[in-house]
Amino acid sequence: MSVKRDNFKRISDNRVKKINDLISKLHNLINPSFYEYDDKEIDEMFNSIQNELDRQKELFLKERNKPRKRKL
Secondary structure, three states: OOHHHHHHHHHHHHHHHHHHHHHHHHHHHHOOOOOOOOHHHHHHHHHHHHHHHHHHHHHHHHHHHOOOOOOO
C-alpha cells in the first residue's frame, strides 16, 4: 500500500471509532429519571447527525470525482 493510503486508513479508522463511540453515548440520554425529551427533540438530534454525515459524504464524493493534476 502507498503511504497516503496507509495514512488514510490509520487516521480514518481512528476517527470513525471515536465518532462511533460518541454516537453510542447518546444512549445514556434515554434514562427518564435524569432527562426529559420529546419526539421532536429526538428527531432534531438524529436529523442533525444525519445531515452532517450526508454533507461529509458529499464532500468526499466531490473530491474523489475532481480531475487530478498529474505530476511531471
